[in-house]
Amino acid sequence: MSLIQLSKNQSLHAALLLPVTNSVGAHLRRHFSSTETDTRTLTIETSVPYTGHKLEPPSRSVETTQKELLTFFREMSLMRRMEIAADSLYKAKLIRGFCHLYDGQEAVAVGMEAAITKKDNVITAYRDHCIYLARGGTLVGAFAELMGRRDGCSKGKGGSMHFYKKDSGFYGGHGIVGAQTPLGCGLAFAQKYLKEEHVTFTLYGDGAANQGQLFEALNMAALWDLPVILVCENNHYGMGTAEWRAAKSPAYYKRGDYVPGLKVDGMDVLAVKQACKFAKEHVLKNGPIILEMDTYRYHGHSMSDPGSTYRTRDEISGIRQERDPIERVRKLILSHDFATEKELKDTEKEVRKEVDDAIAQAKESPMPDPSELFTNVFVKGLGADAFGVDRKEIRTVLP
Amino acid sequence: MASDVTRRIGIVGGTAWRWRGARRMSTSTSTSTSSAAKTKSSSGSTKKEVNLFTAINQALHIALDTDPRAYVFGEDVSFGGVFRCTIGLAERFGKNRVFNTPLCEQGIVGFAIGLAAMGNRAISEIQFADYIYPAFDQIVNEAAKFRYRSGNQFNCGGLTIRAPYGAVGHGGHYHSQSPEAFFCHVPGVKVVIPRGPQQAKGLLLSCIRDPNPTLFFEPKSLYRLAVEEVPENDYMLPLSLAEVIREGRDITLVGWGAQLSAMEEACKEAEKDGISCELIDLRTLLPWDKETVEASVKKTGRLLVSHEAPVTGGFGAEIAASVAERCFLRLEAPVARICGLDTPFPLVFEPFYLPNKNKILDAIKSTVKSSRSCVFARQQNIWLALMHPFCPHKQKQPVTGLIESGRPDSGPTVQPAPSADHPVQQ
Ligand SMILES: Cc1ncc(C[n+]2csc(CCOP(=O)(O)OP(=O)(O)O)c2C)c(N)n1
Ligand SMILES: [Mg+2]
Numbered sequence: 113m114s115l116i117q118l119s120k121n122q123s124l125h126a127a128l129l130l131p132v133t134n135s136v137g138a139h140l141r142r143h144f145s146s147t148e149t150d151t152r153t154l155t156i157e158t159s160v161p162y163t164g165h166k167l168e169p170p171s172r173s174v175e176t177t178q179k180e181l182l183t184f185f186r187e188m189s190l191m192r193r194m195e196i197a198a199d200s201l202y203k204a205k206l207i208r209g210f211c212h213l214y215d216g217q218e219a220v221a222v223g224m225e226a227a228i229t230k231k232d233n234v235i236t237a238y239r240d241h242c243i244y245l246a247r248g249g250t251l252v253g254a255f256a257e258l259m260g261r262r263d264g265c266s267k268g269k270g271g272s273m274h275f276y277k278k279d280s281g282f283y284g285g286h287g288i289v290g291a292q293t294p295l296g297c298g299l300a301f302a303q304k305y306l307k308e309e310h311v312t313f314t315l316y317g318d319g320a321a322n323q324g325q326l327f328e329a330l331n332m333a334a335l336w337d338l339p340v341i342l343v344c345e346n347n348h349y350g351m352g353t354a355e356w357r358a359a360k361s362p363a364y365y366k367r368g369d370y371v372p373g374l375k376v377d378g379m380d381v382l383a384v385k386q387a388c389k390f391a392k393e394h395v396l397k398n399g400p401i402i403l404e405m406d407t408y409r410y411h412g413h414s415m416s417d418p419g420s421t422y423r424t425r426d427e428i429s430g431i432r433q434e435r436d437p438i439e440r441v442r443k444l445i446l447s448h449d450f451a452t453e454k455e456l457k458d459t460e461k462e463v464r465k466e467v468d469d470a471i472a473q474a475k476e477s478p479m480p481d482p483s484e485l486f487t488n489v490f491v492k493g494l495g496a497d498a499f500g501v502d503r504k505e506i507r508t509v510l511p
Numbered sequence: 512m513a514s515d516v517t518r519r520i521g522i523v524g525g526t527a528w529r530w531r532g533a534r535r536m537s538t539s540t541s542t543s544t545s546s547a548a549k550t551k552s553s554s555g556s557t558k559k560e561v562n563l564f565t566a567i568n569q570a571l572h573i574a575l576d577t578d579p580r581a582y583v584f585g586e587d588v589s590f591g592g593v594f595r596c597t598i599g600l601a602e603r604f605g606k607n608r609v610f611n612t613p614l615c616e617q618g619i620v621g622f623a624i625g626l627a628a629m630g631n632r633a634i635s636e637i638q639f640a641d642y643i644y645p646a647f648d649q650i651v652n653e654a655a656k657f658r659y660r661s662g663n664q665f666n667c668g669g670l671t672i673r674a675p676y677g678a679v680g681h682g683g684h685y686h687s688q689s690p691e692a693f694f695c696h697v698p699g700v701k702v703v704i705p706r707g708p709q710q711a712k713g714l715l716l717s718c719i720r721d722p723n724p725t726l727f728f729e730p731k732s733l734y735r736l737a738v739e740e741v742p743e744n745d746y747m748l749p750l751s752l753a754e755v756i757r758e759g760r761d762i763t764l765v766g767w768g769a770q771l772s773a774m775e776e777a778c779k780e781a782e783k784d785g786i787s788c789e790l791i792d793l794r795t796l797l798p799w800d801k802e803t804v805e806a807s808v809k810k811t812g813r814l815l816v817s818h819e820a821p822v823t824g825g826f827g828a829e830i831a832a833s834v835a836e837r838c839f840l841r842l843e844a845p846v847a848r849i850c851g852l853d854t855p856f857p858l859v860f861e862p863f864y865l866p867n868k869n870k871i872l873d874a875i876k877s878t879v880k881s882s883r884s885c886v887f888a889r890q891q892n893i894w895l896a897l898m899h900p901f902c903p904h905k906q907k908q909p910v911t912g913l914i915e916s917g918r919p920d921s922g923p924t925v926q927p928a929p930s931a932d933h934p935v936q937q
Pocket of ligand 2: 317
């Protein structure tokens with residue numbers, strides 16, 4: 113969607129007084145693309161200081177702009193809305209398979225993306241919807257994939273756990289916990305070889321941090337000075353197991369031993385941005401680093417987990433009240449008078465509509481052709497025929 | 512059937528042979544739970560209708576209760592596990608014997624092998640069979656060969672690995688796989704798959720108490736779905752002993768686990784067409800009961816094997832090959848394999864992938880009909896028939912639900928053995 117440019121003399125105030133247009137999303141973008149103040153930098157202190165392991169942490173002062181904050185607000189709200197919608201679609205049985213939601217952790221995806229380019233790689237586990245969106249994926253691509261439709265980002269063949277976006281270096285969602293971590297090293301090795309100064313962000317959870325593969329990956333990465341950032345998204349639970357029950361040391365940023373680490377408030381999008389920028393520079397010069405993102409998932413582990421048996425409701429609501437990544441940005445915007453409460457509410461309404469429209473569009477998308485069952489197993493199709501429950505003949509077209 | 516179960520209690524130490532004859536005679540024509548309900552246990556033990564996860568839970572309670580050296584552990588097991596199989600165990604037996612592990616399958620199994628090597632019963636859970644692969648090395652290289660390579664000084668016979676396997680309707684790539692065939696290629700481990708609650712309890716207790724490392728794959732789709740009367744007491748069912756769960760004359764069907772219910776339905780449908788099917792639950796896949804299968808195929812002259820795992824290299828291939836070796840002259844039709852397709856387990860295409868009732872039924876019909884219609888086969892045997900120029904088998908194998916062929920219209924692909932006359936193509 114292109115930005116709507118306003119004439120120069122039209123003041124921000126006047127623009128805001130205009131009736132809300134039908135053009136979705138135009139409102140907010142118009143708002144910040146039209147003023148001179150929107151790109152003026154300001155410095156904001158991170159919520160808590162960084163803690164370093166074998167490195168000097170970056171400064172707590174993060175530069176940002178009005179535009180950036182409004183973008184962050186919008187993007188995180190969009191992600192949250194998408195996940196909540198996915199929850200309902202799952203309950204309506206329109207989404208099948210296993211589905212893991214990211215709400216609560218949005219600042220990690222958004223902050224990371226703000227610090228890197230689409231030439232950098234990102235690889236993650238199955239909690240991948242929002243990373244895909246951050247990497248430039250579309251809502252329709254996401255919802256269609258969730259519902260197993262042809263227009264999904266993996267042609268409907270992957271589902272919730274397997275979103276990919278090759279053109280922006282998103283190596284996607286992986287189902288086996290921890291398995292993506294050595295893959296990230298391979299990606300980074302290839303990047304190093306190309307000497308193009310790009311890096312790979314390899315995401316894994318606190319549960320995955322106990323898999324042996326991570327330590328194999330860390331050793332290789334350090335041994336060969338690979339430009340890989342190992343991002344531990346510490347949401348404090350691996351399914352129903354609290355970190356302290358599963359890990360002798362839940363200080364994940366230190367667990368690389370000889371690999372330097374940084375502990376980051378993963379609920380503070382600006383802190384994440386700064387840390388990822390720092391990490392990218394670091395790995396290009398010195399080899400791998402661990403970023404531990406202290407974050408939280410509001411939903412249960414997956415759709416079959418109510419998420420309330422192994423933690424208290426107070427814990428969840430406490431985090432929502434005190435650390436919510438969207439609320440933090442909302443407060444920043446309001447305190448700097450970058451937008452009014454109503455404008456932010458309007459943004460949320462727009463986002464809602466965008467999501468609803470995308471769902472409607474995704475629902476229109478047909479199921480993949482049954483012959484797709486046999487494609488992509490090998491380069492050439494398998495050349496097999498089968499029929500389904502209804503005994504209708506399905507023929508494949510051989511490549 | 513149920514009387515058999517109760518009769519077997521406590522005498523599992525006896526050889527499998529002793530029970531085979533008795534079991535066959537007492538086996539009625541179906542797996543139905545009603546036969547269990549009707550039979551009163553001679554030992555006076557009570558029975559209750561329970562589902563599969565409860566039956567497994569009972570077995571674990573008994574295992575821990577009867578052996579102070581038994582331990583249960585795995586990801587989230589002290590909370591009951593994702594399928595509730597371990598519910599109540601930690602409360603009852605304490606966190607020193609029932610505990611959560613970190614998320615590290617290779618570590619879990621390696622740890623279990625060590626624990627078992629000290630003479631304990633290490634009952635470990637892998638949350639889904641799909642996640643057993645990180646532990647593959649430990650199972651194949653450590654567990655299976657420990658006894659052999661140490662000249663019987665060490666073993667990990669107390670090791671049991673439980674893992675839920677199979678399709679659930681919408682599990683997708685990593686919550687649906689059936690990896691049993693990988694492990695059937697590993698001398699030194701036993702592979703056991705129960706078909707329902709009653710079987711699960713007895714077989715699991717046998718696995719736990721068996722002096723060899725065992726893999727116990729549980730049909731996860733049946734955890735809640737399958738409800739059956741299960742004796743409340745401690746009983747074991749013999750390993751490496753198949754069970755004829757439906758007797759028939761025209762064709763033998765061999766399967767295991769959840770697949771048996773699709774096969775049973777197909778048998779019932781086939782009966783309406785006058786085809787009498789014999790259905791065998793293999794129960795233990797390694798080492799498997801060739802004799803029961805052989806005896807059945809010799810009687811019926813036909814075999815169909817069915818499993819959810821992909822057809823190529825599946826355990827059905829092993830059964831087909833063994834039957835070809837042992838019953839070749841008695842076979843009246845080629846062995847039919849109705850299995851999962853040779854694709855990753857799909858998310859949206861599950862109904863196409865699965866070897867469902869219709870696919871099995873069609874294969875039963877075509878296997879039986881093609882050989883019935885073949886006068887040559889009826890009069891002599893398939894081997895002589897095949898040599899006759901007019902035998903229909905000569906040109907075509909019976910068409911089953913799944914046609915596997917590189918070229919759709921060219922009939923079945925036959926790979927000739929390489930020889931000077933027939934160099935391997937491509
Ligand atoms: C090898 C393997 N074992 C177990 C699982 C089942 N499983 C899926 S997610 C998960 C918990 C992972 O927790 P964590 O790494 O903290 O990631 P989070 O879900 O919190 O994002 C488990 C045990 C799996 N997918 N793969
Ligand atoms: Mg976690």
